[in-house]
Each structure stands twice: as C-alpha cells, then as structure tokens.
Amino acid sequence: MIILLLLMIPSFAAVLTACPVRCSCIVKDSVACEDQSVTDIATFNIPHNFTYVRVSGTQSTELTKSSFQQMPFTLRLFLQSNQFSLISPGTFENFPLLKTLRLSKNNVSSLHSGSFDALINLQHLYLDENVLFYLDPSVFNNLSRLEILNLSYNKIQSLPKNIFKSLSKLTILMLNDNLLVEILYWMFDNLMELDELHLQSNQIEMIDKAAFYQLLKLKKLLLQKNHLKTLADGLFLYLYKLETLSLYENPLTELPNVLFGKIETLKSLSLRYTSLSTIPNYIFSNLTNLKVLVLTKNTKLYSLPKDTFSGLTNLIELYLYTNNFSSLPVGLFQDLQSLQILSLYNNTFDDLSENLFKPLTNLQYIYMNNSKITTLPGNLFNVLPKLQRVHLEDNPWMCDCKLKDFKSWLENNTEKVSNHMALLCTNPPVLKAIPVMAVDAIFCPSITTREWKSSSYTLTTLSSSWDDFNRMTSKTSTMEQNIGEIDNSVTKHRANWYNGDKESINGTETTTERTLSLNELSRKVSMLHRCRLPLHFNSLIYYLLYCTTSMQIFLTIVECFVLIKLRLLYNHFNIPSEAVELVLMVVPQHFDSADANK
Numbered sequence: 001m002i003i004l005l006l007l008m009i010p011s012f013a014a015v016l017t018a019c020p021v022r023c024s025c026i027v028k029d030s031v032a033c034e035d036q037s038v039t040d041i042a043t044f045n046i047p048h049n050f051t052y053v054r055v056s057g058t059q060s061t062e063l064t065k066s067s068f069q070q071m072p073f074t075l076r077l078f079l080q081s082n083q084f085s086l087i088s089p090g091t092f093e094n095f096p097l098l099k100t101l102r103l104s105k106n107n108v109s110s111l112h113s114g115s116f117d118a119l120i121n122l123q124h125l126y127l128d129e130n131v132l133f134y135l136d137p138s139v140f141n142n143l144s145r146l147e148i149l150n151l152s153y154n155k156i157q158s159l160p161k162n163i164f165k166s167l168s169k170l171t172i173l174m175l176n177d178n179l180l181v182e183i184l185y186w187m188f189d190n191l192m193e194l195d196e197l198h199l200q201s202n203q204i205e206m207i208d209k210a211a212f213y214q215l216l217k218l219k220k221l222l223l224q225k226n227h228l229k230t231l232a233d234g235l236f237l238y239l240y241k242l243e244t245l246s247l248y249e250n251p252l253t254e255l256p257n258v259l260f261g262k263i264e265t266l267k268s269l270s271l272r273y274t275s276l277s278t279i280p281n282y283i284f285s286n287l288t289n290l291k292v293l294v295l296t297k298n299t300k301l302y303s304l305p306k307d308t309f310s311g312l313t314n315l316i317e318l319y320l321y322t323n324n325f326s327s328l329p330v331g332l333f334q335d336l337q338s339l340q341i342l343s344l345y346n347n348t349f350d351d352l353s354e355n356l357f358k359p360l361t362n363l364q365y366i367y368m369n370n371s372k373i374t375t376l377p378g379n380l381f382n383v384l385p386k387l388q389r390v391h392l393e394d395n396p397w398m399c400d401c402k403l404k405d406f407k408s409w410l411e412n413n414t415e416k417v418s419n420h421m422a423l424l425c426t427n428p429p430v431l432k433a434i435p436v437m438a439v440d441a442i443f444c445p446s447i448t449t450r451e452w453k454s455s456s457y458t459l460t461t462l463s464s465s466w467d468d469f470n471r472m473t474s475k476t477s478t479m480e481q482n483i484g485e486i487d488n489s490v491t492k493h494r495a496n497w498y499n500g501d502k503e504s505i506n507g508t509e510t511t512t513e514r515t516l517s518l519n520e521l522s523r524k525v526s527m528l529h530r531c532r533l534p535l536h537f538n539s540l541i542y543y544l545l546y547c548t549t550s551m552q553i554f555l556t557i558v559e560c561f562v563l564i565k566l567r568l569l570y571n572h573f574n575i576p577s578e579a580v581e582l583v584l585m586v587v588p589q590h591f592d593s594a595d596a597n598k
Contacts, residue, residue: 018047018049019031019047020033020044020045020046020047022035022038022044023044023046025050027052029050029051029052030050030051030052030053030054031046031047031050031052031053031054032054032055032056033046033054033055033056034055034056034057034058035057035058036057036058036059037059038058038059038060039058039059039060039061040060040062040067041055041058041060041063041067041068041079041082042066042067042068045069046068046069046071047069048069048070048071048072048073049073050071050073050074051073051074051075051076052074052075052076052078053071053074053076053077053078054078054079055078055079055082056078056079056080056081056082057081057082058082058083059082059083060082060083060084061083061084061085061086061107062084062085062086062088063079063084063086063087063088063091064088064091065088065090065091065093065094067091068094068095069094070094071094071095071098072096072097073097074095074097074098075097075098075099075100076098076099076100077092077095077098077100077101077102078100078102079101079102079103079106080102080103080104080105080106080126081104081105081106082105082106083106083107084103084106084107084108085106085107085108085109086108087103087108087111087112087115088115089112089113089114089115089117090114090117090118091115092115092116092118092119093118095118095119096118096121097121098119098121098122099121099122099123099124100122100123100124101116101119101122101124101125101126102124102126103125103126103127103130104126104127104128104129104130104150105128105129105130106129106130107130107131108127108130108131108132109130109131109132109133109134110132110133110134110135110136111127111132111134111135111136111139112136112139113136113138113139113141115136115139116139116140116142116143117141117142118142119142119143120142120143120144120145121145122143122145122146123145123146123147123148124146124147124148125143125146125148125149125150126148126150127149127150127151127154128150128151128152128153128154128174129152129153129154130153130154131154131155132151132154132155132156133154133155133156133157135151135156135159135160135163136160137160137161137162137163139163140163140164140166140167141166142166143166143167144166144167144168144169145169146167146169146170147169147170147171147172148170148171148172149164149167149170149172149173149174150172150174151173151174151175151178152174152175152176152177152178152198153176153177153178154177154178155178155179156175156178156179156180157178157179157180157181158180158181159175159180159187161186162186162189164187164188164189164190164191165189165190166190167190167191168190168191168192168193169193170191170193170194171193171194171195171196172194172195172196172198173188173191173194173196173197173198174196174198175197175198175199175202176198176199176200176201176202176222177200177201177202178201178202179202179203180199180202180203180204181202181203181204181205181206182204182205182206182207182208183199183204183206183207183208183211184208184211185208185209185210185211185213187211188211188212188214188215189214190214191214191215192214192215192216192217193217194215194217194218195217195218195219195220196218196219196220197212197215197218197220197221197222198222199221199222199223199226200222200223200224200225200226200246201224201225201226202225202226203226203227204223204226204227204228205226205227205228205229206228207223207228207231207232207235208232209232209233209234209235211235212235212236212238212239213237213238215238215239216238216239216240216241217241218239218241218242219241219242219243219244219265220242220243220244221236221239221242221244221245221246222244222246223245223246223247223250224246224247224248224249224250224270225248225249225250226249226250227250227251228247228250228251228252229250229251229252229253229275230252230253230254230256231247231252231255231256231259232256233256233257233258233259234256234258234259234261235256235259236259236260236261236263237258237259237260237261238261239261239263240261240262240263240264240265241263241265242263242265242266243265243266243267243268244266244267244268245266245268245269245270246270247269247270247271247274248270248271248272248273248274248294249272249273249274250273250274251274251275252271252274252275252276253275253276253277254276254277254278255276255279255280255283256280257280257282257283259283260283260284260286260287261286262286262288263286263287264288264289265289266287266289266290267289267290267291267292268290268291268292268294269284269287269290269292269293269294270294271294271295271298272294272295272296272297272298272319273296273297273298274298275298275300276298276300276301277300277301277302278301278303278304278305279295279301279304279305279308280305280308281305281306281307281308281310282307282310282311283308284308284309284310284311284312285310285311285312286311287311287312288311288312288313288314289314290312290314290315291314291315291316291317292315292316292317292319293309293312293315293317293318293319294319295318295319295320295323296319296320296321296322296323296343297321297322297323298323299322299323299324300324301323301324301325302323302324302325302326303325303326303327303328303329304325304328304329304332305329306329306330306331306332307331308332309332309333309335309336310334310335311335312335312336313335313336313337313338314338315336315338315339316338316339316340316341317339317340317341317343318336318339318341318342318343319343320342320343320344320347321343321344321345321346321347321367322345322346322347323346323347324347324348325344325347325348325349326347326348326349326350326351327349327350327351327352328349328352328356330353330355330356332356333356333357333359333360334359335359336359336360337359337360337361337362338362339360339362339363340362340363340364340365341363341364341365341366342357342360342363342365342366342367343366343367344366344367344368344371345367345368345369345370345371345391346369346370346371347371347372348371348372349368349371349372349373350372350374352373352376352377352380353377354377354378354379354380355383356380357380357381357383357384358383360383360384361384361385361386362386363384363386363387364386364387364388364389365388365389365390366381366384366387366389366390366391367390367391368390368391368392368395369391369392369393369394369395369418370393370394370395371395372395372396373392373395373396373397374395374396374397374398374426374427375397375398375400375402375403375406376392376403376406377405377406378404378405378406378408378409379405379409380406380409381409381413381416382409387416388416389416389417389418390416390417390418391418392417392418392423393418393419393422393423394422395423396426396427397423397424397425397426397436398425398426398427398428399425399427399428399431399434399436399439400427400428403436407436407437407439410423410436410437411437414437420437421435421437422435423435423436423437424436425439
C-alpha cells in the first residue's frame, strides 16, 4: 500500500500544477480561461484531464481541430462570449464524451455538415445569440442523443426539410427570436419526445394545420409575438398533454369554432393583445382543467357570447381587463363555480345585470376599477358569499336614486371595498368630488342618465317636469299652490295700480321691481325639491326659503296697502283743475251801530 501511494504522488502533483498560466482552476476538475488579448485559444494549452472547460472573452474567430488537444475526460465545454465565426468540420473530434456544448454569444452565421458529427454523446447544444441564417440539412444528423437544442436569437428565416429528423430524443427546441415566417407540416417530424417548443418572437404568419400533429408529448407551446391573423381549424386538436399555451400579441382577427381537442392538462392560456372582435361559443369547452385564462388588452373586443366560458368548471383566475366591454350577458359565468379571481378593470361598462355574478359562489377578489361605471345594482355583490375584496375606485359615480341600493350595500360592506372613500361622485355637479359614502340622502330628479353624464344638468332644467311634485309632501304642494294664488292676485292688483296713475308715485315703481317675482320663488322651491343635496342641507335651505317667501309675501301685501293709502291721500289733497268765481265784498272801515240803523 505504501509503495502504491508513493507511486501516485507524482501524478497528483502533476495534476495540481497543470492549470494554465492565464486560467483559473479554483473548482475541482474545472478550468476557466479568459483573456481579451488571445486570438487563438490553442495558446492556452489546456491539459486533457479537466472535466469542465470554459473559454470566454477572447478575440479568437475560428474553431478548428487544433484548438484543443485530446480531451478524453471533458463532459462540459463552454465557449460563449468569444468572436467565433467559423466552426471547421472535425473541430470536436477530440471530445468523445462531451455532453454539453455551449457556443452562445458568438458570430457564427452558418453551420455546415460535419460540424458536430463526432459528438455522438452530446445532450445539450446551445447556439443562441449568434447570427445564424444557414443550417445544413445534415448538420444535426449524428446527434441522436440530443435533448436540448437552443437556436434562439439568430437570423433564421427558414428551416431545411428533415433538419430535426434524427433528433428523436429531443425534449426542448428553442427557435424563438428568429425571422421564421411559416411553420410547415414536416418541420417537427419524428420529434416524438418533445416537451417544449419555443416559437415566440418570430414573424410567423401561417402555421400548417398538421404542424403539431406528431408532438403527442408536447407540454409547452409558445407562439406569442408573431404575425398570426388566423389559426387553422383544429390546430391544437392532438396536443393531449399540453400544459401551457401562449398566443398573445398576435394580430388575430378571429378564432376557428374548433381549435382544441380534449386537453385535460392545459393549465394556462393567454390571448392578450390581439385584434379579436369576439370569441366563439364553446371554444374552451374541452379545456376542462384550465386554471388561468387571460383575455386582456384586446381593444376590438366589445362583447362576449353567453357560452364563451362554457365547460371551464375548474377555472380559478379569469382576466378580462383593458378591453372595451360595455356589458356582459347574464349566464356568461354560469360554469365558473371554482373562480376565485375575476379582473374586469379598464373597461367601459354601461349596464350590468344584478344576476351577472350569481354563479360565482367561490369568487374572492373582483377588480372593476376604472371602468366608466356610473351606477351598480344593489344586489350585484350580495350573491357572492366568499367575497373578500372588490376594487371600484376611479369610476365616475352618478349619485342619483339608481345608486341608492348600492350605497346601502356599500355602507354595510366597507371592509370588502378597497379604499371605499375613494369612490367619488362625478354627477350631479353639486356633488362632484364628494365621496359616495358622504352623501347623506339620495334623491331622484326627472332627468335622463345621458343628461347627467353630459354635465349639462343645471338647476333651471329641474323645473321642467311637474311630475316630481306628486312625490313631494302634501304640505309643500299646498304651500306652493297658495304662493301661486297670492302671486296672481298681487300681480293683478299691481297692474291695476300702475294703469291708474303710474307717475304720481315716484320711487314706488323702483321699489316694487326689486321685489322678487313670486313665480320665480315658486320655481326655486320646485328646483330645491329636485336638488341632490344631503338631507340636513335640504332641511336648512327649505326652512330659509320658506321664511324668505313668507317675508316676501308679507312685504308685498304691506306695500300694496301703503300704495292704496297713498292713492286715497293723493285724491284728497288734489288741487281742482276748474275755474273758481270770486265775489268781492266791501266792508267799511268805520262801522258803528248808528250807521247800521240807518
């Protein structure tokens, strides 16, 4: 034993001293070489006994057979972030056991036959972030054990026929971020073990109906950010094990009536940022175990058919925000008994039925903020026994009688409403920016919803309909009737007085013209009944107005009485206009009794 140890010591010493001068060997069995001044990686003189070899950050442009000596123990070779543009045939003949080859972030533009022929044990090949535009049809022929192939972030416009035919064990294929225009039916032939297919961020306009028919084990399919306007009928018919499907950010204008087969494994589906104007009925009915459905940011989507979500009995999250829905049909959520999160914010809702959410017995969170909502039925949320939080802020609430029942619900469920004091009235104008919760009383003007929304409502228009007077108290109606009668009487008397002798009562006309017309007062009383003010304000204003009206009536009667008295006084002292005959009487200056007897 001692002799054996002595014989092995020189070997260990040799291993410890074998790390190249410009490299690092900190990790056991691993060497990392990086030098920006190197133009040929062969100058590193990497020993043959390393399992992991990494060369990066050099100016080397070629990979040839002489770049490495014989590497019989190397399993992982990382050559990313260099300047390689040429890979000569036979380059990797010195790596018989290699399982992972990473050539990412180089300048490779083409791959020719024979580049990887010697790598019969290769499992992972990374060629991403190059400038690849040409692939020889036979370049991957000998890679029968390959499991991961990454060709993303290149400039590939098309694929040679049968290029992947030998890759029968491939599980992940990444072709995303290229320039592919179409996916033909033969492209993925023989990829029977494929789990993931990444085709996102290309320029794909067409996918053949049979393109995915052989991918029976496919679990993840990413097709987002392409140029797809339509999808072939039955395109995903045989993807029985699909778990994730992304179709968002495609200019899809329509979907076929039959798109999915019986896919019980699909958990997530995204269809956001499309040009869809509608969704076919029952299109998701075969996706019985779907958990998350995203149909957001489709600006041309104004409505949904009643049976759009039919069959989605296990759906937990439904995202319908940032569309242009003005209403949703009753029964739309009839199969969504498992739904817990419903996002409807950023729409333009005009009218929602009070039975809309009735089937959602497990709903916990609902988002309806910023959706142009002016009013809601009072029972809309009462049918949700498990509701925990509802978001309703940033809506233009109309605080009229239609909101009365909802306000009552709001007062009893403030803990469920996110930031409930941020629910502000927009109309009528007198209540603008006042929290709905702060409005003490709700009144019903005889005006239309459109008039409220246009902000054209003013106090003068409130007197246009006398039907509202029927809803006032009998005391108010009687008082207004009496005011009208007194006004007519005083007006008639005033007219007669003015016709009698207008100029003889200088200053009186000016005084009476300053007196407010009783018709105007009556009209203001009518308007006050229709104003949307809190109850304590109305009571105070009613009291003040009635006092003012009574005072006006009293002053008017006194004024009339005074004017009548002035008229009589004037007539009494009026100077006659006819001539007066005067009789001269002569009386002597000295007059005594004696003279009188004469």
